[in-house]
Every structure is written in C-alpha cells, then in structure tokens.
Amino acid sequence: MRALLIVVACAALAGCAVEPWVKPYERQHLADPIMSFERGPAASAYLNHVHQARESARGAESGTGGGCGCN
Amino acid sequence: MLAAVLPEDRFDALYHVYDGGGVEVTGPSLLLRKLVGENTSLTANYYVDAISSASIDVVSSASPYRERRVEKSLGVDYLHDKTIFSLSYTDSDENDYSARTAHFGISQGLFGDLTTVRMGYSRGWDAVGRRGDGTFAEEIVRQNYRLGLSQVLTEDLLLDVGFEAITDQGYLNNPYRSVRYVDSVSARGYSFEPEVYPGTRTSTALALRALYYLPYRAALKGEYRYFADTWGIDAMHWEVGYTHPWRERWIFDARYRYYMQDHADFYSDLFPRLGAQNYLARDKELSTFTSHTVGFGVSYEFTPQEWRYIDKGSLNLYYDYMRFDYEDFRDLRVSGVGAGEEPLYDLSAHVLRLYVSLWY
Numbered sequence: 063m064r065a066l067l068i069v070v071a072c073a074a075l076a077g078c079a080v081e082p083w084v085k086p087y088e089r090q091h092l093a094d095p096i097m098s099f100e101r102g103p104a105a106s107a108y109l110n111h112v113h114q115a116r117e118s119a120r121g122a123e124s125g126t127g128g129g130c131g132c133n
Numbered sequence: 134m135l136a137a138v139l140p141e142d143r144f145d146a147l148y149h150v151y152d153g154g155g156v157e158v159t160g161p162s163l164l165l166r167k168l169v170g171e172n173t174s175l176t177a178n179y180y181v182d183a184i185s186s187a188s189i190d191v192v193s194s195a196s197p198y199r200e201r202r203v204e205k206s207l208g209v210d211y212l213h214d215k216t217i218f219s220l221s222y223t224d225s226d227e228n229d230y231s232a233r234t235a236h237f238g239i240s241q242g243l244f245g246d247l248t249t250v251r252m253g254y255s256r257g258w259d260a261v262g263r264r265g266d267g268t269f270a271e272e273i274v275r276q277n278y279r280l281g282l283s284q285v286l287t288e289d290l291l292l293d294v295g296f297e298a299i300t301d302q303g304y305l306n307n308p309y310r311s312v313r314y315v316d317s318v319s320a321r322g323y324s325f326e327p328e329v330y331p332g333t334r335t336s337t338a339l340a341l342r343a344l345y346y347l348p349y350r351a352a353l354k355g356e357y358r359y360f361a362d363t364w365g366i367d368a369m370h371w372e373v374g375y376t377h378p379w380r381e382r383w384i385f386d387a388r389y390r391y392y393m394q395d396h397a398d399f400y401s402d403l404f405p406r407l408g409a410q411n412y413l414a415r416d417k418e419l420s421t422f423t424s425h426t427v428g429f430g431v432s433y434e435f436t437p438q439e440w441r442y443i444d445k446g447s448l449n450l451y452y453d454y455m456r457f458d459y460e461d462f463r464d465l466r467v468s469g470v471g472a473g474e475e476p477l478y479d480l481s482a483h484v485l486r487l488y489v490s491l492w493y
Contacts, residue, residue: 082245088288091346096376104145104164105486112484118394118418119360119368121297121338
C-alpha cells in the first residue's frame, strides 16, 4: 500500500511537471466546432434517451445527464 | 469537453419524432444556457414525450394507450480556476410514474488543459404507480457513479474514456407486463402470469471515444461501449461517425451504430409452467437481440443581421433508421402455430430530430 502511494505521488508530481505537448497555438483544429462529441446538447441527450429506453445497456453515454425517468 | 471552460450561451429548440413497432413518441425539448457573471452558467431544459403505443407488448396482452411524460431540469455550473462544479435537478412526471434526480459533478483541467478528469454522482427517487389501481404505490432508489477522462493526444486527435456504475433498488419490473408459460388447457397452448423481477440491479459500463480531425477539415468519430449487469446481461455497441463541412455554412453528418446484448438470466419467451422460477421476465428489452442504426444529418449556419441579440444560429435536421432483430422474443400476433413456434419478432423505427440553435 505504501509503495503504491509513493508510485502515485511520484506519478502525480511528474505529471504536473509535464510540458503540454500540444501548445495552445496548435489547437485550432481541436477548437473547430466539428471536433465535438456532441454539437447539439438537446439533440444528443434525446438520442441517448431513444437508445436507453430500448436497450438494457445504460451509462457512460457522452455528455452528462441527470438520468431519465424511463422504465 | 476541452479544458475548464463553461459552455457557451445558447438556446436549442428541438422537435423529436420516434415511429416504430407500433409506438409513436413526439414532442419538444427546449434547452437554455446562460452565463451569469464570469464564473457561473445556468441551464434549464423542458422536455416532452407524447406517447401513443400499440407495441407488440400491448397488442399481445393489454390495450393500446396514450400518455405524456414531461421532464424539467435545472442546473448550475460554477467555474473556479480550472475546476467546474456542476449541480442539477431533474423532475420527470407521467400519469403512472414520476422520477426525481439530483446530480453533482466535478471536472478538472490538468497538464496545460490537455487532460480533463471528471466525476459525478446522481441519486434518483422514482415513484411507480399503476393506472386504474389507486392502491398500487412502489418506489425505486437509483444511484449513478461516473468517472471520466478526456485527453488531447495530438493536434488532431481527442480521446475520451467514461465509466459509470448504476445501482437500482426497489420495484424494477413493469406493473402491466406479463410473461407466458406453457398451458395445455388453453386453446393457444399458453397463458400469461405477471412478470417478477429482482429488487436490485447493479450495472457497469465502460466507454471509449475518439475524435480525429482529417486534413481537409472533416471529423471522424469512433465509439465503443461494453456493458454488464447483475441480471446476467452483457451488451456492447460500437459506432462510427463522419462530419463533413461544405462551404462556409453547411455541415453534413453520417453515422452507423451496431448494438448487441445477451438476455437476462431470468428471461424466457415461454416458461415451461406457471411459476416456473422465482424471477420471470418476458420483456423484449431483456432478451437477446441486435440492432443497427444508420443516421444522416445536415446543419445550416446563419448569422442574422437584424436580430440584435443573436450572434449566430443553426438549423438542423437529423434522421436515423433503426432496425431491431430479436433472437428469443416471438411474435404472438401470429396464431395457428404451436406455442413457441411463432416467428421471431423484429421491428424498424424512424427517428427524426429537427432543431434550431441560437447563440447569443
């Protein structure tokens, strides 16, 4: 347990020292609206609801949500 | 989500249609998001499902029905340095079911905003009723635990990993649904009895998503999710999507999604006798099936000069075709064959989403 804590602490310290390898001025592609997992939040939430109401699988959908009242 | 930035101020007005398997669900969804000061963003959602159902379940053992579900949500996001705290509350009501859910979430940008970690907890309280039976009142408590990580891998590649565990406790079956069992006394060879589900269910889901920027300004999306629960259901889906802008104002989308699941341990299309086991289900959502979804969409962006408070807007139309093939759920509308020899059920559905987005 102690060894694990040391490893985690080292990883965290090393991580904080990491130089961002994609600089802010290199992020124009990432900032493009097409680079979004859900461009329309209401439309995406609805589609998650459509799938969830007809499948047993649930959870870990893109976007957050407060759950749906479907049974 | 990239970095610790509050979402933009926007308003979405969506009209949705689901039509398939004898079920039609339509309604609006209105979503408003507004910054208050520099660090707080408020959100409100009003959503309606107007349901007209003559599905295979109700045609087989009940009567077609109409009902309306109204869902209202309020939420607040607060940004402090590179951390966003989120709180929301959702209230969903229909004539025989109500659900209240409270959600708390936190996300933190790390490593020059290349990494965002997030976690969330929701707790829901459902009240289950039964039409025409004022004495029937049951409850469910739901809890959701979420963990997630978004990572910028290169100038063109985003990765997202999400995990969610959900526990339900209470009355989890449907108060109207029945299972069927072999009954040699009955002319058709089977009879019905009420379904019985366990009082608890715990599920876990792990999802992996990637988004890649193609050199000619287009985006490729991939998604995979694995799911398992304590009812013995294993499921997975994968999806690929492609987004292609055209000229300045148009964006075209296409997607394909494949889903499959194995049935619950206590599911059967036809039980061998009355009360054959402690738990009984014949809900097609708990059966073994596969589904395919193909979707297309188009968005048109506009910049209204004459609307003083609107920066830009978009008009969006999305269509999805869904196909479900059930492997152990039979079509009881077919008579004249032996019990358990009816053809397997399948259904196709059309899903339409038409919405306007305004940024202000």
